[in-house]
Each structure stands twice: as structure tokens, then as C-alpha cells.
Amino acid sequence: DIRLVIDGKEVFVPKGSTILDGAKKLGITIPTLCHLDLHDTKMVNQTASCRVCVVEVEGRGNLAPSCATPALDGMVVRTNTMRVLETRKTVTELILSDHPKDCLTCSQSGDCELQDLAEMIGIREINITGKEMSTYKKDYSTSIIRDMDKCIMCRRCETMCNEVQEVGALSGINRGFNAVVSPAFELPLTETVCTHCGQCVAVCPVGALSENDHTWKVVEALANPEKTVIVQVAPAVRVALGEEFGHEPGTIITGKMVTALKQIGFDQVFDTDFAADLTIMEEGTELLGRLGRFLAGEKDVPLPILTSCCPAWVNFVESQFPDLIDIPSSAKSPQQMFGAVAKSYYADILKIDRKDLVVVSVMPCLAKKYEADRAEFSVDGNPDVDLVISTRELAHLIEQVNIDIDELEDSEFDKPLGVSTGAGVIFGSTGGVIEAALRTAYEVHVKKPLPKIDFEQLRGFDGVRAAEVDFDGLKLNIGIAHGLGNAKALLTEIRNGNPRNFHAIEVMACPGGCIGGGGQPYHHGDSSIIKKRMDAIYQIDKDMPIRKSHENQAVMELYDKYLGEPMSHKAHDLLHTHYSQ
Numbered sequence: 001d002i003r004l005v006i007d008g009k010e011v012f013v014p015k016g017s018t019i020l021d022g023a024k025k026l027g028i029t030i031p032t033l034c035h036l037d038l039h040d041t042k043m044v045n046q047t048a049s050c051r052v053c054v055v056e057v058e059g060r061g062n063l064a065p066s067c068a069t070p071a072l073d074g075m076v077v078r079t080n081t082m083r084v085l086e087t088r089k090t091v092t093e094l095i096l097s098d099h100p101k102d103c104l105t106c107s108q109s110g111d112c113e114l115q116d117l118a119e120m121i122g123i124r125e126i127n128i129t130g131k132e133m134s135t136y137k138k139d140y141s142t143s144i145i146r147d148m149d150k151c152i153m154c155r156r157c158e159t160m161c162n163e164v165q166e167v168g169a170l171s172g173i174n175r176g177f178n179a180v181v182s183p184a185f186e187l188p189l190t191e192t193v194c195t196h197c198g199q200c201v202a203v204c205p206v207g208a209l210s211e212n213d214h215t216w217k218v219v220e221a222l223a224n225p226e227k228t229v230i231v232q233v234a235p236a237v238r239v240a241l242g243e244e245f246g247h248e249p250g251t252i253i254t255g256k257m258v259t260a261l262k263q264i265g266f267d268q269v270f271d272t273d274f275a276a277d278l279t280i281m282e283e284g285t286e287l288l289g290r291l292g293r294f295l296a297g298e299k300d301v302p303l304p305i306l307t308s309c310c311p312a313w314v315n316f317v318e319s320q321f322p323d324l325i326d327i328p329s330s331a332k333s334p335q336q337m338f339g340a341v342a343k344s345y346y347a348d349i350l351k352i353d354r355k356d357l358v359v360v361s362v363m364p365c366l367a368k369k370y371e372a373d374r375a376e377f378s379v380d381g382n383p384d385v386d387l388v389i390s391t392r393e394l395a396h397l398i399e400q401v402n403i404d405i406d407e408l409e410d411s412e413f414d415k416p417l418g419v420s421t422g423a424g425v426i427f428g429s430t431g432g433v434i435e436a437a438l439r440t441a442y443e444v445h446v447k448k449p450l451p452k453i454d455f456e457q458l459r460g461f462d463g464v465r466a467a468e469v470d471f472d473g474l475k476l477n478i479g480i481a482h483g484l485g486n487a488k489a490l491l492t493e494i495r496n497g498n499p500r501n502f503h504a505i506e507v508m509a510c511p512g513g514c515i516g517g518g519g520q521p522y523h524h525g526d527s528s529i530i531k532k533r534m535d536a537i538y539q540i541d542k543d544m545p546i547r548k549s550h551e552n553q554a555v556m557e558l559y560d561k562y563l564g565e566p567m568s569h570k571a572h573d574l575l576h577t578h579y580s581q
């Protein structure tokens with residue numbers, strides 16, 4: 001270990017640590033802005049571009065950025081001298097001098113790390129004035145808005161996109177006042193390899209990257225007496241929404257959330273978990289079908305099957321692995337299955353035209369906005385899912401209508417599209433989709449009840465995981481990746497001949513799965529928040545009376561009355577899709 005002294009206190013840190021790590025260990029807060037270290041992922045931003053975290057190191061003339069200065073044995077550091085405080089203030093003023101002052105209307109207001117820093121330092125006036133300021137046009141997509149006038153060149157988004165997601169859509173361009181992070185040739189995001197995963201938004205400290213907010217479109221739909229407006233809520237929302245109201249991460253507020261949605265005025269409050277169970281019926285059947293053909297000796301069976309519920313992942317496969325486009329499951333995502341079923345089966349139950357039914361989703365994800373907008377998910381120009389809002393957007397809506405979430409009683413989701421099982425909810429965590437699929441595939445294949453319902457070997461936070469699952473003698477090799485960079489490593493292995501003989505692989509684009517999605521409350525670099533949400537997801541599953549998708553009575557009724565069998569002609573029409581290269 002390395003010994004250093006910070007503000008007169010002794011601390012020991014492992015080799016490779018920074019001064020900032022040492023200070024954290026001592027509980028000494030050094031303010032940072034560009035720095036971000038999402039433990040257990042590759043997200044470590046050490047660009048040291050903002051210089052807010054400077055400290056004095058004895059024996060050195062210049063101040064040192066603590067986030068990027070290695071801790072050395074015997075170092076004596078001061079974090080709070082007048083020189084440090086003055087420099088920190090000047091640096092912050094310089095950043096603010098080239099930053100728009102529209103905090104009143106900024107999407108990040110209240111969550112902005114630059115605003116917090118200025119407030120903490122007590123900056124009341126910016127004494128640095130000058131004419132030059134960058135001026136960029138806003139770049140709009142259905143999911144993300146880039147407002148590059150607000151970019152502070154922390155480069156967190158670039159690290160996220162290039163080193164964690166390995167998509168490579170963003171890099172630093174231009175110099176001086178015009179320096180920003182942008183796609184090459186300043187193309188709009190929609191014309192690049194961007195997957196819309198939203199992870200750049202999740203780590204942007206300011207309002208340079210934000211979601212395209214659809215809340216007002218939802219309000220307009222709710223105010224229209226001619227429309228029936230229903231809502232579905234994704235698995236991961238219920239374990240994170242509470243954070244926006246000051247609850248501990250991982251607080252489960254499903255019942256209050258349902259009550260809030262009813263009070264907001266949705267005609268029916270349904271659950272994406274229902275559609276997740278439906279996805280398992282289709283995807284599980286597809287998996288067993290492909291395995292059966294493989295075991296019968298058929299050549300060129302598209303294995304391993306890849307899960308296909310994460311739209312950023314689907315985008316990634318389409319753009320980066322077009323040669324493997326036949327292996328993802330053809331099952332639509334739960335969000336899109338829900339929309340398709342709502343606008344056919346459920347519209348029939350209500351005896352209304354699909355055009356008079358508005359389907360709203362609440363999602364932890366920004367790519368879901370993009371997914372809902374894909375042309376193949378609409379009928380005669382009417383989308384299966386009309387509007388998608390994020391967990392953060394729902395929290396703002398709840399605030400706007402003056403609902404005190406803590407005062408609410410619990411309510412149940414409505415029937416029939418709100419009935420779900422524990423298998424549906426674990427979709428929200430990395431490893432959950434494949435676990436849910438195996439619970440059903442096992443019982444269908446082996447024709448005996450599962451000896452143990454929890455596949456603990458599939459759970460965890462490692463970026464790439466592999467496990468063998470025993471189907472009564474048939475050994476299945478399962479792979480799991482979360483984060484697109486990890487997925488890329490696994491898919492490259494498949495492209496090179498699948499040496500580990502994987503039969504099925506689950507991929508989620510975001511660290512932790514949907515619980516770490518780009519539309520969730522900001523984690524500000526604290527990965528323990530994502531882990532607490534994960535624990536909550538498995539807790540909900542554990543507490544559910546029914547935990548296997550094929551035991552979902554409402555899903556069974558949908559097959560009986562409407563779809564026939566999984567993978568039937570009608571199920572194929574409604575619940576499956578194709579991918580483009």
C-alpha cells in the first residue's frame with residue numbers, strides 16, 4: 001500500500017490509486033466535474049479536463065488535478081488552501097463564462113452538476129466577460145436532444161460511447177470556444193451508428209445531452225375526450241422512481257406508482273411485465289424449436305439465439321454485426337408486444353378503433369422512444385406504442401399534477417394486461433430475461449416442475465457471464481452481457497466460431513440492464529445505486545405468488561381466445577419482427 005497524508009490525516013491506498021481515491025477514503029470531499037468512476041464497469045472518465053479538483057502537493061509548484069494524479073508514497077497533499085479555493089473558483093467561473101445562462105428552462109435544472117458546483121462555491125456573479133461563446137444548432141432525435149452550447153468538454157459521453165459501449169459515435173471536435181463532443185462531420189445523431197442507448201445522457205453532468213421529453217404530448221392525449229389513453233410501465237421503473245422523491249435507491253413503490261398513474265387520468269394502468277411473460281412464451285418456444293432442430297442434426301441452425309428486447313442492442317447488431325442478423329430471436333420486445341396486443345386484442349375488447357386508443361409507455365430507457373417510432377411497429381401509420389416517457393419524465397409529471405406520492409395508498413394494475421409473474425419483472429435486471437426464459441423452457445422441455453426456480457448462476461454484475469444450465473441431462477451454455485462493449489466481445493466470439501458453444505445469449509445495452517437505463521434517475525456515478533435497484537427487482541420476483549411466465553393466466557387467456565399457440569400464424573404476425581442490415 002501507498003501512504004499519503006491529506007489535510008494532515010494519514011491514509012493508505014493500493015497502488016494505482018489517485019489522490020482523489022485517498023481523499024474519498026478519508027471522507028474528504030474534493031469537488032469534481034468531469035470525473036466519473038462507475039465502479040465495476042469500464043466507465044472511468046479521467047480526462048482531467050475541468051481542473052475543478054485541483055489540490056496542492058508539497059514540493060510541487062503547480063496545483064495537481066487530484067482525479068488523475070497518482071498517489072505516491074510519502075505524498076503530502078492539501079485540499080483546502082486559499083490558493084486551491086481561489087483556483088477552483090476561477091476555473092468554475094471560466095466554465096460558466098462560456099455556458100448559457102438559461103438554467104430556468106434547462107432540462108437539467110435541479111440535477112445539474114455545474115449548477116451544484118457553482119452553488120457550492122458560492123458564485124453569484126461571473127466576472128469574466130467576453131464576446132466569444134460557442135453557438136451550435138440543437139440536434140433532435142426522437143430519443144435524445146444534443147444542445148452543444150452547453151457542452152463543457154468533460155468528455156464523459158465520449159468515454160461512455162467509445163470505451164464502455166464501444167459504439168464510437170462521439171468524439172471531441174474543434175478548438176477553443178467551439179470545442180464540443182460530436183459525431184464525425186457534425187452529423188446529426190440519427191445519421192450515425194448511434195444506438196440511442198442513452199448512456200451518454202445518463203452521464204452528462206449538464207444539459208448538453210438530454211432526453212426528448214414527450215410529457216406534454218401525454219398531457220394533450222389525456223386532455224382529449226375522444227381518446228382512450230392506457231399506460232404500460234416497464235419492470236425497472238418501479239424500483240427507481242422513488243429516488244426522484246427522496247427514497248432510498250431500490251425502494252419498491254409499485255402500488256403507489258399505479259395509484260399515481262390512475263390519478264393522473266390514464267383510463268387503464270397496465271404492466272409491461274405482462275408482455276414480458278408473453279415474450280417468454282414466444283422466445284422460449286423459439287429457443288426450444290431451434291434447439292430441437294440442432295439436436296436432430298440439422299445444419300446451420302441459427303444458434304446461439306440472442307435476446308431481442310433491448311432496442312439499443314438490436315440497433316447495435318444491425319449496424320455492427322449484420323452478418324449475424326439471423327440469430328437474434330424474432331420476438332418483438334415486451335414494449336412492442338404490449339402495443340401490438342393493446343391495439344388489436346384489447347381494442348376489440350373495448351370495441352374501439354385502434355386510432356382512438358393511445359398507448360403510452362413509461363420506460364427506464366431512451367432507446368424505447370426510438371423503438372416505438374420504428375416504421376415496422378405501426379399499422380397504416382398508426383403506431384402500436386404512441387408515446388414513450390422515461391422514469392424521470394413520469395416523476396416530473398407526478399410533481400406537476402401535485403400528487404404527493406408518499407400519501408398515496410397502493411393500487412393493483414388493471415386486468416387483463418396488468419397481470420404478471422416474477423419472471424416478467426426480472427427482465428429489468430441483467431440476466432433476468434434469460435432466467436425467465438429458462439424457467440419456462442425447462443418445464444416445457446423436461447415436462448417436470450423446476451427443482452429450483454432461482455438460477456443464481458445467471459445473476460450478478462460482471463460484464464460478461466457464462467453458465468451451464470442442466471435441462472435434465474441436456475446441458476445448455478448460456479451467455480450474458482450488459483453494456484454494449486461487453487456484448488461486442490461476446491458477439492465477436494460467436495463470429496469467430498462460438499468456441500464456448502453458447503446456445504443462448506442475453507444482452508442488455510445498459511450497465512446493470514434496464515435498471516441502469518438512460519431514462520432512470522441520475523446515478524451521478526454511484527454504481528451502488530444500480531445494484532440496489534437490482535436487489536429490489538429480485539425481491540419483487542421472490543414475493544410474487546406466480547414466478548413463471550407459462551403460469552400467467554391472462555397470457556394463457558390471450559392465447560386461448562385470440563392467438564392460438566405460441567409461434568402460431570397470428571402470433572407471428574403480431575408478436576414477431578424482422579431486422580434490417
Ligand code: HC1
Pocket residue numbers: 233234235236237272273275276309310311333334335336363364365368424427428429513514515517
Ligand atoms: Fe426493459 Fe423490457 S426489460 S427492455 O430493460 O424487455 O426499457 O424495465 O420494459 O420492452 O419488460 C426497458 C425494463 C422493458 C421491454 C420488458
Ligand code: SF4
Pocket residue numbers: 144157160161165167168169170193194195196197198199200201
Ligand atoms: Fe453513444 Fe449511446 Fe449516446 Fe448514441 S446514445 S451517442 S450510442 S452513448
